[in-house]
Amino acid sequence: MFTPINQDFSVAFSYQTHFTRGLFALNNPLFYQVLTQYSHHSARKLFFVIDKGVATHHPDLVAQIQLYVQQYPQDLLLTAEPMCIEGGEQVKNNPQWVDDILQAVEKYGICRHSYLIAIGGGAVLDMVGYAAAIAHRGVRHIRIPTTVLAQNDSGVGVKNGINYRGKKNFLGSFKPPLAVINDFDFLPTLSERDWRSGIAEAIKVALIKDEAFFRQIQQDCHLLNQRDAEAMHTLIYRCAEMHLAHIASGDPFELGSSRPLDFGHWAAHKLEYLTDFALRHGEAVAIGMALDVSYSYLQGMISQDEWEQILTLMQNLGFALYHPALRYKKAEKYALLLGLEEFREHLGGELTIMLLQKIGKGQEVHALDAATILQSVELLEARNEYVVVV
């Protein structure tokens, strides 16, 4: 008889997240070392895609890259001028960008052992990472995140994706990059909003996993508001470290239903769409967390004092905790509540939502009560009147 054939194998993935300053300074060996450690071929082909916002704030960047690569004519080959593309969520909405990159991959002969390198914010990295994942079933991809959010969260992980038919990250894959390089020198030119926005993801990992980190952020609140470099670098490093540790220890390719790192994200995803992306991802996550923190408080999971501390920290960091979109209705129904079902559908399987048991410890639940969600919205609206940006 023809018995079933069992196929079982494991695939090992390994990559490093580096931290540096002045990545393309001629005397900084890091970029060269990263490129040459993975292969023994001469003349490795490189192709860069750069976020237009970054190129504008760093007008010498392209010339620096060219000079840097020219130092190693035996080892590195810049196949073409870097491609500059729009940053922000819009780049994930238009499939033409992916196609443009795929055409460049074909035109310049970028093979699986060549390097497709993306420099930019989270949206650009998501989109270029997706193109890199599907071209030739995966070409080597290096991410150089330039925002707080990308350096401490989205850019260091294993996911990529684009939006499709109005649904966030509808297309994408799980594909570790070859390496991530965080250059802190991209941070000073960030807008106030982008500087702050990425802090939301640090608060997130702190709340669900590490009380000491939460206390550190409380302590550094003033420094962060004053755009102190050291305080921000420390925050990014710790957040990236915890984000990476979580991926490695759990379910890296999310084969199950649980997604603890999505604390606050079910509402955040919906708010981004409801505001047509006027809210930054981190801003939406802050509101989403404030909502789920309030829900946790109303359910008796955390104390009033903890609830107060968390919301105060977010407000002191300049985050709004309420947006009118929380009350938008569609055909008599709260759009926010529809977002809960969309979140379940994207993950698949059973609804799994992270709430808080205490500061530093999350707890998953499999249902949320609509009335308590709306009561949480009321709490936030009332509190929002007292927002003080320190």
Added chain:
Amino acid sequence: MFTPINQDFSVAFSYQTHFTRGLFALNNPLFYQVLTQYSHHSARKLFFVIDKGVATHHPDLVAQIQLYVQQYPQDLLLTAEPMCIEGGEQVKNNPQWVDDILQAVEKYGICRHSYLIAIGGGAVLDMVGYAAAIAHRGVRHIRIPTTVLAQNDSGVGVKNGINYRGKKNFLGSFKPPLAVINDFDFLPTLSERDWRSGIAEAIKVALIKDEAFFRQIQQDCHLLNQRDAEAMHTLIYRCAEMHLAHIASGDPFELGSSRPLDFGHWAAHKLEYLTDFALRHGEAVAIGMALDVSYSYLQGMISQDEWEQILTLMQNLGFALYHPALRYKKAEKYALLLGLEEFREHLGGELTIMLLQKIGKGQEVHALDAATILQSVELLEARNEYVVVV
């Protein structure tokens, strides 16, 4: 200092390849068992994509599927009528098909824990598998291969893909299916060419890995030509088994440069394009193998007797060993030789070609000599005059 953060993890993959007959007969529990073993949710959503050729030869298939699913109203939910699509390589050339499936995924709420099921030949499975891999970063995908080639080779592996800008499998990913189900009852309606074509991949694994299997195919040659079911089932099972064992033991996601299972394939891929896919994949592989077997003989790697035995077996099975496209020129250059560089580029890194050391043992080389390739073409052309289909 901010030292690099090392990220190391392994992801375990596991799936079964099943063998059955009458998969959708109401009393065959296999399909229900496969669907229910992976989740405890009720009302698992199913969406089927079916190769039009299969639907034509099996006009009751759609009704059978519907009746089968209706037996388990608590557990299974057919979200919509199965989608019927063109079979053959053309389905991989037009990106509209992928988009149609993605639209269905969105419309019918197919989530990561729902089932996107493909029934058809290798091309349909490649294309639907690609859509399943990128939708929601991967929805559950079950392959039901219907040709010899798909049942013993392409359908049981971990790759998917579509063609793009005239390049085969330019877009795709490595993504194991949830399960593969080979239903032998799809084989009797195959055309003569499709029946034979898939045997080429069995000869391939036999030549590079298992002399005993080669002897078995020699012995069963007449039975296979007479379309003996048992001989074919035995051949498919052994070939699938070796194909799967190779994937698990080696480099499943092809992170290196070596691809032993691509014996004979560098020329085959080029021949498919040069003949505008008038040659079936298996037919092209047979010519490609005959070429590399002849090259191995001319290089003194295998004996004349072995060369003779291999070519005789292929001819006795009805394979042509020569096609005029082997001599096509483009701007004074042999198109065939350009295919060698394209093959290297798709794999990336160093050129790695499998040749034969003896029947049952392959040997990789990193360069082929153009003059010897052309001499091999001459040998095949001369021999082709004596083709006898037994």
